[in-house]
Amino acid sequence: MQISYNWLKQFIKLETPIEETAALLTDLGLEVEGIYPYESLKGGLKGVVVGHVISCEQHPNADKLKITKVDLGNGEAPVQIVCGAANVAAGQKVVVATIGTTLYDKDGESFQIKKGKIRGEESFGMICAEDELGLGESHDGIMVLSDALKPGTPAAEVFEITTDDVLEIGLTPNRADAMSHLGVARDLRAGMLQNNPNQHISEILTPSVTKFKVEKRTLKYDIDVADSKQTPRYAGVTISDVEVKSSPDWLQNRLKAIGITPKNNIVDATNYVLHELGQPLHAFDSARIKGNKIYVKNVPTGTKFETLDGIVRELHEEDIVICDDKSPLCIAGVLGGSYSGVSATTTSIFLESAYFNPVSVRKTAKRHGISTDASFRFERGIDPNITVYALKRAALLIMEIAGGEITSDIVDIYNKKVEDFNVFLNFNNVNRILGEEISKETIKKILVSLDIKVNSISDLGLGLTVPSYRVDVQREIDVIEEILRVYGFNNIKTGSKLNATISNSSRTEDYKVQNIIANQLVSQGFNEIMANSLTTPTYSTLVNELNENNQVKILNPLSNDLSIMRQTLLFGGLESISFNINRKNTDLKYFEFGKTYAKTLVGYEENKHMTLFATGNITQSNWNIKVQPMDFFTFKGYIEVALERLGINKYNAKPTESDIFAEGMSYFVGDRKILDFGLVKKSIAKHFDIKQDVFYADFKWDNVLTLISAKIKFTEINKFPVVKRDLALLINSEVAFNQIYQTVKLVDKNIITDISLFDVYEGDKLPEGKKSYAISIKLQDANKTLTDTQIEKIMSKVQSQLATEVGAELR
Numbered sequence: 001m002q003i004s005y006n007w008l009k010q011f012i013k014l015e016t017p018i019e020e021t022a023a024l025l026t027d028l029g030l031e032v033e034g035i036y037p038y039e040s041l042k043g044g045l046k047g048v049v050v051g052h053v054i055s056c057e058q059h060p061n062a063d064k065l066k067i068t069k070v071d072l073g074n075g076e077a078p079v080q081i082v083c084g085a086a087n088v089a090a091g092q093k094v095v096v097a098t099i100g101t102t103l104y105d106k107d108g109e110s111f112q113i114k115k116g117k118i119r120g121e122e123s124f125g126m127i128c129a130e131d132e133l134g135l136g137e138s139h140d141g142i143m144v145l146s147d148a149l150k151p152g153t154p155a156a157e158v159f160e161i162t163t164d165d166v167l168e169i170g171l172t173p174n175r176a177d178a179m180s181h182l183g184v185a186r187d188l189r190a191g192m193l194q195n196n197p198n199q200h201i202s203e204i205l206t207p208s209v210t211k212f213k214v215e216k217r218t219l220k221y222d223i224d225v226a227d228s229k230q231t232p233r234y235a236g237v238t239i240s241d242v243e244v245k246s247s248p249d250w251l252q253n254r255l256k257a258i259g260i261t262p263k264n265n266i267v268d269a270t271n272y273v274l275h276e277l278g279q280p281l282h283a284f285d286s287a288r289i290k291g292n293k294i295y296v297k298n299v300p301t302g303t304k305f306e307t308l309d310g311i312v313r314e315l316h317e318e319d320i321v322i323c324d325d326k327s328p329l330c331i332a333g334v335l336g337g338s339y340s341g342v343s344a345t346t347t348s349i350f351l352e353s354a355y356f357n358p359v360s361v362r363k364t365a366k367r368h369g370i371s372t373d374a375s376f377r378f379e380r381g382i383d384p385n386i387t388v389y390a391l392k393r394a395a396l397l398i399m400e401i402a403g404g405e406i407t408s409d410i411v412d413i414y415n416k417k418v419e420d421f422n423v424f425l426n427f428n429n430v431n432r433i434l435g436e437e438i439s440k441e442t443i444k445k446i447l448v449s450l451d452i453k454v455n456s457i458s459d460l461g462l463g464l465t466v467p468s469y470r471v472d473v474q475r476e477i478d479v480i481e482e483i484l485r486v487y488g489f490n491n492i493k494t495g496s497k498l499n500a501t502i503s504n505s506s507r508t509e510d511y512k513v514q515n516i517i518a519n520q521l522v523s524q525g526f527n528e529i530m531a532n533s534l535t536t537p538t539y540s541t542l543v544n545e546l547n548e549n550n551q552v553k554i555l556n557p558l559s560n561d562l563s564i565m566r567q568t569l570l571f572g573g574l575e576s577i578s579f580n581i582n583r584k585n586t587d588l589k590y591f592e593f594g595k596t597y598a599k600t601l602v603g604y605e606e607n608k609h610m611t612l613f614a615t616g617n618i619t620q621s622n623w624n625i626k627v628q629p630m631d632f633f634t635f636k637g638y639i640e641v642a643l644e645r646l647g648i649n650k651y652n653a654k655p656t657e658s659d660i661f662a663e664g665m666s667y668f669v670g671d672r673k674i675l676d677f678g679l680v681k682k683s684i685a686k687h688f689d690i691k692q693d694v695f696y697a698d699f700k701w702d703n704v705l706t707l708i709s710a711k712i713k714f715t716e717i718n719k720f721p722v723v724k725r726d727l728a729l730l731i732n733s734e735v736a737f738n739q740i741y742q743t744v745k746l747v748d749k750n751i752i753t754d755i756s757l758f759d760v761y762e763g764d765k766l767p768e769g770k771k772s773y774a775i776s777i778k779l780q781d782a783n784k785t786l787t788d789t790q791i792e793k794i795m796s797k798v799q800s801q802l803a804t805e806v807g808a809e810l811r
Contacts, residue, residue, distance in 0.1 A: 520641070656678055
């Protein structure tokens with residue numbers, strides 16, 4: 001949000017440098033992210049002064065050039081300037097750009113005035129035409145000024161160049177009250193009173209509306225508000241005989257300084273009051289309003305409406321719409337219509353000022369993909385009790401700059417007043433939470449400076465009334481926060497003794513463990529992603545294990561696509577992969593730390609996860625490196641290296657039961673699952689328009705943390721060696737690894753300690769309907785060394801069982 005320093009000074013007396021004001025605002029919670037200069041004319045005519053032409057003679061080497069002597073009013077001898085203008089003459093007062101001055105052309109390109117020679121004669125400056133200064137388009141000759149001007153007078157004073165400083169404030173969403181110059185001035189005054197308790201700080205100077213009066217009652221509109229919950233307050237008035245034209249310079253400069261492009265005096269006046277007081281307004285061309293009644297209501301879904309930006313939109317039945325007898329005129333609180341807007345032919349207007357339900361406006365703005373200055377404020381909650389005051393202020397401003405007269409009484413529909421908030425503040429709670437005792441008198445002064453009314457005082461605390469525009473201050477803790485930010489975070493003293501709790505094992509702190517693994521994965525070429533925790537409910541239909549009844553639904557979603565909390569991190573990663581593949585980034589490796597959310601019979605649960613994604617090629621194409629696509633074995637290697645880095649070396653592998661994977665495995669420590677991984681089903685990838693293989697791993701991070709934070713357990717190392725045998729099997733395409741795992745495990749549960757899948761191949765080199773699995777089998781006896789005979793006997797039985805049960809052949 002941009003705040004003009006000059007504009008701010010109209011509300012409160014400011015004599016301190018802008019840097020000090022910015023620091024105070026930042027301390028108050030309105031963080032100033034930057035200070036930027038504004039000039040109504042680029043360059044501000046710095047170095048350009050009034051000059052007096054003492055003499056003017058013909059250039060000896062050029063018929064169209066003159067040699068002038070010009071007094072610059074600096075107490076030094078007149079300077080020589082060569083000038084090509086036909087109208088230059090002795091005795092004139094002219095505009096001179098001195099040596100070193102930077103001027104800007106109409107395209108914003110700069111050029112610097114330097115000492116030079118023109119046809120053999122020295123020139124020490126430039127006598128300027130209006131287009132050379134950016135003051136107009138004429139280049140017929142130099143500008144000739146009033147004889148009354150003194151040489152040396154800065155041109156910026158002659159042409160009233162406006163300069164300003166603009167504060168860029170990073171406003172947090174809860175501070176709806178500060179979305180205007182008035183709001184910032186209120187906060188600033190509170191801070192100044194706290195910092196300078198003995199100094200007189202002036203009250204906030206708000207624009208007077210005492211001159212508002214109804215001249216005639218010749219143009220009146222009745223107002224019909226269909227739903228007072230959607231539109232708690234709606235007011236309007238008519239102004240006739242206005243002249244639509246450009247706004248005066250002072251108004252244009254105010255808007256330009258904060259990044260608003262002026263349009264015409266009527267629209268500019270409503271924008272001015274919006275940024276001055278924080279109340280959005282809208283002006284309708286009364287000639288375009290059919291009938292004598294304004295309706296604030298909902299219209300059927302699918303109703304066509306062309307907005308001011310020229311886009312024809314389909315309205316929704318929940319949108320609040322301003323209508324006449326025939327058709328919609330405006331999407332309430334968001335954007336006006338192209339048909340009813342103010343134009344050059346407008347002579348009378350209906351001026352609207354309202355308070356719309358914040359949730360309704362937010363939904364409408366998101367639904368139509370519109371963000372305006374008005375919707376930005378309505379969504380966060382404006383002051384419902386400033387509606388009529390702002391209407392009068394805007395009406396008077398319009399009459400000042402566009403003429404006209406008030407031709408109706410103000411119609412104000414306000415069925416149920418939005419009440420202020422009543423809060424009781426306990427003094428002990430203030431001191432306990434702030435960690436420092438603040439005097440009761442200081443607390444009262446701070447609250448009064450924030451326009452919080454003290455209704456009752458006791459030894460225990462204060463009975464307070466908080467103004468309705470402070471939508472973020474409704475509880476005692478909110479009031480305490482207000483006291484703290486005005487009292488000053490930096491003024492809270494730190495005790496000389498600090499108590500610290502030292503963990504026995506800092507490595508088990510979650511964020512540290514995450515950093516360890518993140519560094520590991522980044523070194524292997526992975527990039528971290530952070531996907532939205534909100535997702536679309538339709539994704540749950542892609543995976544059987546995601547129960548729709550377990551979805552955590554958002555009460556007021558921004559859109560249907562972001563209406564539930566995610567039950568898995570899979571879909572966010574696939575969205576990112578799809579986005580990159582569509583932009584020719586096909587070799588991808590991601591990791592993400594995040595949470596999943598589910599509704600259970602006993603409430604809600606939240607679980608931590610770490611996920612890995614890999615797709616495309618392992619390495620980029622190079623003249624001496626053969627391109628190798630990502631495969632199951634390589635991806636499995638990334639996972640096991642991560643587990644080793646975590647210190648988890650003992651785990652059991654089983655075929656996964658998750659229907660996310662076409663082929664996959666699960667790792668367990670005891671009966672505790674620590675991860676699932678494998679090749680994502682093609683049907684799921686296809687939903688995201690992904691045609692290449694995607695490998696995915698889901699670490700159950702809560703379980704991982706408990707493993708690495710558990711006390712170290714010692715077990716005797718098996719004295720007898722492990723024997724490893726690999727088998728390459730040719731099997732039918734429909735056979736899953738789970739079937740192979742179970743078949744092999746049943747051969748001898750005591751000797752066969754591990755079965756893992758390390759390679760999968762499906763290609764045109766195999767018979768149709770076939771695929772190749774490479775499995776690794778570990779054999780170990782706890783009591784003796786296995787002999788070759790025993791090993792061969794077990795492996796022969798394994799091969800026989802695989803052939804019988806799943807039709808496997810050795811390759």
